[in-house]
Amino acid sequence: MILKINRIKLKIILLIFTTLIPLSILKITEIKRGVEASIETELEVCQDYAEAINLAFMNFIERTWSSQYILGRSLIAHPERGSEYIEDHLKSIASDNQLFKIHYYWSTPEGIVNISSHEKDMMIDISGRNSYKEIISGKEKVIGGLEYSAVNGELIISISRAIRDDGELKGIVINTIEAKDMKYIFPINRIGAGSTFGLVDRDGNIVYQLIGDNVQVEKRKAGEDSPARRALKGEIVKTRSRYSEQDGVERMGVDYPIKEIGWSSFVTTPVEQVLASGRQLSIKNILIFVLIYIISFSIAMMLSSGFAESIDKLKLAAQKVKAGDLNVKTGISEEDDLGDVGQAFDSMVEALDIKAKEEEEYNNLKSEFLTTISHEFKTPLNIILGSIQLLESSDITNHEEFYGIFNKYIKLQKQNSYRLLRLINNFIDINKIEDNHIKIKLCNNDIVKVVEDITMSIVEYTKLKDISIIFDTDVEEKIIAFDADMVERIMLNLLSNSIKFTERxxxxxxxxxxxxxxxxxxxxxxxxxxxxxxxxMIFDRFGQVENSLRRRTEGSGIGLSLVKSLVELHEGTISVQSEFGRGTEFIIELPDKIIDNDFIAKNEENTFNAERIHVEFSDIYV
Structure with missing residues (x-):
């Protein structure tokens, strides 16, 4: 007994720790996903900011080109103005910008800068520069790469705009901005602490960067395999780890192409900064998990010591079953003697419960069936008996009055006899189908003609309720194999239901x-x-939608069940779409096939069983 108790303790402890293992794995996976999500979020932020940098820089460039064009057109429009006037004009324009200094230069078509906004006199030959060569080759707007200023030795970029008149180059307006002043172009206030950004020209030179910008041009060259080089080729490059030579920090970030000018931008953030919050959360989760393991071990010891409680549960469950409660469970699952007894007990109770529910369901169905059948038979029988009694009590001396009453009640008796006949036929047919005693008689025939004739044959019943009936088809003739008698039965049932449940x-x-x-x-x-x-449930045998409709229109509920069976004998399907208060649509799908014989029914006028129509429409009083 002591050995068995120890085994139970061990199993409970192992069970709890086994349960915690997948939970631990899930938690570790969750932590990893959290870190991964933090990295992805940061990269998305970097990409958004890179796009903002690109937009700000291109807006600045486009504005500069526009102002250059206006300035250039103004200069060539007044050739009588001397160089001294132009120089003063350029200086006044350059002084308008209060944030940073932009120098203006005017170059002759030959590439000689002879006028500038700078204090020093200019006579600089730019004909050897790439930007000049691009303009000579036909470009209108050019942005140059990183270079040293010939005026003050500072690192600058140049922005050039060709001024042409009737296709002839009249001059070039050039603006230069020092690389260190480019910070005023960008939305620096939006970037996070520790993050940096910058621009790379088409030659791979880092034109500007927020952190570590005071380096020589020789050290600004991006490596051949660097993300910046890939971005210059038009690729958006996301890197999770890169070493920054400027500040010696491991960073992650995005390099984003500026396709309009062949440059790229980059935004980076220290990896440590991104992972710091995730690391703190991981430590917190680990501590919580250690605490959970300690608590779980304590609980396991307590549970293992309470094995006697399981025996009490088994005893209590037996008492509840004796009192009639078959939903009780022992909750014992160990694979020892006690567990075997508990599992056997649970299986026994479950079997008893299933049997009791089946018996209860059978009794309910039997009761409902008998109630429905008795009601369905009783209603038309009462009407027939009532009509007979009224006829018996009628005054036969007044022949004209008696003849009118006689015809009325004979018609009523006949119609309710049809109702009884329909009810009996439905039960007989549904049982034949279930016993496979009804065989389908397929014949190649025109389904369009058959359905149309059936529809038109019940028009007199639709007129009783002022209901309009419309028949339409997208094909005039369609020969398929079907049992015309069964299709007639199907259509009459569906049309009868539509008339009964459609308002006047x-x-x-x-x-x-x-x-x-x-x-x-x-x-x-x-x-x-x-x-x-x-x-x-509408296609279930004896199924009814609700009691209010049952009272309104009598029916055993097997009509649609029979329809479904007849459709399925054709290897077809039937479905229903309905919105309460708006209407109903039944959709029958029959396979488009013909049987292997030479006979195809002609489109002669179909004759239908008039008595069948009266039987199927016996709930609709003519």
């Missing part, structure tokens, strides 16, 4: 659609519809 003045539509490999028949009305929660 409503509309019924019968449509045929010729689709690939199948023919679709739709019977649609704008009647009272079917509640959504009742749609699944």
């Amino acid at each position: 003045g409503g509309e019924i539509e019968v449509n045929i659609y010729n689709e690939e490999a199948k023919v679709k028949i739709s019977v649609k009305d704008n009647g009272i519809g079917i509640p959504e929660d009742k749609l699944e």
